[in-house]
Amino acid sequence: MKDHSILRSARTKSAVELVMHILFIVCGLLAVIAVLFISIYMIASGGPAIAKIGVFKFLFGQIWNPEAGQFGILPFILSSIVATALSILIAVPIGVGAAIFLTYMAGKKTGGIFLFIVELLASIPSVVYGLLGAMLVAPMIFKLQTMLSLPQSGSLLSATIVLVIMILPTIISVSASSLQAVPKTYNDASLALGSSKIQSIFKVLLPAAKSGIIAGIVLGVGRAIGETMAVMMVAGNAAMMPTLLGPVRLLTVGISLEWAYSSGLHREALYGIGLVLFVFIMIINIVLNIILKKGGKKA
């Protein structure tokens, strides 16, 4: 009889519930704390160096020469911006085109295989992209450099090409899923008015998927600006103002390249670069959130 009492198990059960409840709260808090900690740490460790060097001198100084006490990171900032912008400029049309193919032209089977390959592309470690870039892309650029009688070196162009390949999967899969979310009835309505398939895609379906595609682009920007390893292997890494066929050092590479042997103000300045990169990525994420919210409201 006692086994069937409605009172018996109540206490143990509620204890389990309570423990799980707390456990999940702790899990959630951990992530929040991590972000908070990183933010505080970056500001605390990067801030003083920037203050010592001078904000203007640091951000807009054109010469990076730690031995001589010159810590201008404008070449890094510009290289990062140019490499990211160029790779986005190239990757977006290709990525959106591939998403259109995937959504409207490939059949279920072809589309499935295609998507699988794209996702595979996304999961390849970046050092492998770096290897491929160094072995395949850079030599092609070397030929171009020789033709133009420039010194052979890693270059902005090589880095851009590698970045394009790396951000394509993000742009393809995000764009494809936002295209797939566009109601089929829009397409029907457009076709029934006598539009061609292509007109329908460009005038109705792409505009309807716009906010999702922009989100994909912003994610791609985030990925490109944060990439280190693959870029380091093909970019030449000289601390120079960016030129298309000359060597460049991006913000990320600026930190990792000199980290091991830096000390004193030099090391602090590397923290400063980290802070700049951190702020860049924060801005990108905030923009992304605003775009996503706007898109959500419309739908």
Next chain:
Amino acid sequence: MANKIITKDLNLYYGTHHALKDVSIEIKEHCVTGLIGPSGCGKSTFLKTLNRMNDTIPGVRVTGNVLLDDEEVYQNAVDVTQLRKKVGMVFQSPNPFPMSIYDNVAYGLRIHGIKKRIIVDEIVEKSLRGAAIWDEVKDRLKKSALSLSGGQQQRLCIARTLAVQPDVILMDEPTSALDPISTMKIEELMSELKKNYTVVIVTHNMQQAARISDYTAFFLLGELVEYGETSQIFSMPKDKRTEDYITGRFG
């Protein structure tokens, strides 16, 4: 009255499923023709053969003839975009594009190369008036079409269809997603529309068919069971199955 659309022994297969069986019908110009029948009887499928919207579904095969103004619709020489310009369609649930009211109506003009502002303005107004929605939207043409009520959206869709100046308007249960007042407005509109257009409407609602259509076609299991003047179909059906359906014995 002249025949606008004639079908002869029209058959349609979805893969192995035989969805339309030897449908032969003569649809009269400037009339409202109602297509009735239980769910899955092929009435919507039949409607979509008239502007070849079935082409967008993979695995569809059509045999037989569909003649629009004595021209075969199912031949290679047909430009489906021109066909669909001539044979417009309004769908079951309102499906305006996520653009402004104005752009929704102007869309069809733009894709057919009409871009001159004055002309577009004029046709947009005329189409919105034609669909009896001008007075409700004239002050907010730049607002999103999605801000309209369901009934207004459906009339906007009708205006969008009118803008490309079709001869025939196909309507696939255009009021099934609407409230009674919106339904009444669209039914009233129908009798206006037939002055200038030939209207073919699929409806689930037999009272609606009786109210608005001049001719009624009853479909069952992919067959056209009976076709004639609406008054005759509803008062003296010749076929036992039609009688059973309209008296509510099944369906």
